[in-house]
Amino acid sequence: MRKAAVQVSPTDKMITVLIYVLFSLFACVCVYPFYSIIINTISANDISARGDVVFYPLHIHFQNYLDVFKIPGLGNAALISLGRTVIGTLLTVGASAFLGFMFSQEDMWGRRFWYRFTVITMFFNAGIIPWYLTMRSLHLTNNFLAYILPTIVAPFFIILVKTFVESTPKELQQAASIDGAGTMMIFFRIILPISKPILATVAIFTAVDQWNSFQDTLLLVTDSKLYTLQFILYNYINQASSLSTMVNLQNAGSTAIASLATEQTTTSIRMTVTIIVVAPILLVYPIFQRFFVKGIMIGAVKG
Numbered sequence: 001m002r003k004a005a006v007q008v009s010p011t012d013k014m015i016t017v018l019i020y021v022l023f024s025l026f027a028c029v030c031v032y033p034f035y036s037i038i039i040n041t042i043s044a045n046d047i048s049a050r051g052d053v054v055f056y057p058l059h060i061h062f063q064n065y066l067d068v069f070k071i072p073g074l075g076n077a078a079l080i081s082l083g084r085t086v087i088g089t090l091l092t093v094g095a096s097a098f099l100g101f102m103f104s105q106e107d108m109w110g111r112r113f114w115y116r117f118t119v120i121t122m123f124f125n126a127g128i129i130p131w132y133l134t135m136r137s138l139h140l141t142n143n144f145l146a147y148i149l150p151t152i153v154a155p156f157f158i159i160l161v162k163t164f165v166e167s168t169p170k171e172l173q174q175a176a177s178i179d180g181a182g183t184m185m186i187f188f189r190i191i192l193p194i195s196k197p198i199l200a201t202v203a204i205f206t207a208v209d210q211w212n213s214f215q216d217t218l219l220l221v222t223d224s225k226l227y228t229l230q231f232i233l234y235n236y237i238n239q240a241s242s243l244s245t246m247v248n249l250q251n252a253g254s255t256a257i258a259s260l261a262t263e264q265t266t267t268s269i270r271m272t273v274t275i276i277v278v279a280p281i282l283l284v285y286p287i288f289q290r291f292f293v294k295g296i297m298i299g300a301v302k303g
Contacts, residue, residue: 034278037271041065045268064272073224073232074276081229084147085210092206093199095152100161101191105183115162122155132219142223146216151209157202164198165191204284211281233277236269 040048044059052058068074102108103115125131140146172194176186192199214230221227 037274041268041272041275048271049267064268065276068269068272068276071236071273073227074229076225077227077229077232080144080147080226081211084144084213084228085207088148088151088210089203089206091148091152092154092157093203096154096157096161096202097192097195097199098187099153100158101165101187102183103158103162104165118153118158119155128219135220141220142226143220144226146220147210147213147228150216151206154202154206157205160202161195161198164195168194207284208281229277233273236273 036054039055039057040053041064042060042062043053043057044061045064047053047058099118103111103118105111108114135141135146135150140149168191172190173186176190181189212230214228214234217226217228217231218234221231
């Protein structure tokens with residue numbers, strides 16, 4: 001039998017159209033800053049410096065990207081950022097998964113104490129100076145491990161995983177326990193496979209935090225070999241004028257044909273480096289998107 005057509009009133013249609021219009025405008029407001037930076041990086045630099053590039057690129061060229069990659073230290077900083085993001089994300093996800101699982105086990109020794117001891121660190125912070133002194137006493141200044149170790153135990157992510165595990169049927173763990181599976185067997189063979197949505201959520205949060213972090217570099221690192229891409233961006237934005245002069249001198253001494261359209265400016269340096277830093281992490285979202293919504297909803301609401 002054919003279903004009866006649902007009657008939609010004119011008022012409902014108007015509300016639907018209004019909602020689409022409002023959300024479309026909101027999406028444009030969110031996307032336009034990135035779009036504006038991109039079109040300015042591929043437009044003539046003299047026009048971009050005057051602020052005349054607004055809705056579409058003018059006199060397109062890609063020399064900015066070729067010149068920015070000539071800046072010393074950019075490649076090594078990219079490797080450091082990639083390394084801390086990959087290693088830090090894997091360790092944080094692993095620790096969050098295991099601790100979240102263990103805190104959901106009622107037979108864990110001192111479970112309530114250790115769980116509360118972990119969660120309380122979300123609300124109390126000693127401040128930057130005691131944190132720096134602690135890191136220095138642990139010999140984590142000018143040390144790559146300073147990017148990794150302090151972020152492994154993340155209380156918020158542990159809470160998400162714990163809530164997710166508690167929302168799964170307990171019969172799965174009980175059946176495995178009856179069959180002789182121990183705690184580690186249950187964790188690796190049962191909990192991890194069914195926890196992919198929440199672990200993907202933790203992974204994307206952690207990866208974004210690791211990739212965008214620069215304050216730890218600012219406070220703990222003086223060795224240029226350990227500078228991250230975000231810290232390089234921070235320095236380049238503050239020194240964009242001198243960097244543009246340096247790149248222009250390099251081009252003048254090479255076979256490159258210098259012109260007002262391709263001559264580097266403060267604006268071109270800042271915007272091009274911004275795109276190089278931001279673009280990689282933006283590519284992570286489409287990969288984890290299908291897990292993200294499900295994971296954050298299940299992990300946040302116990303059902």
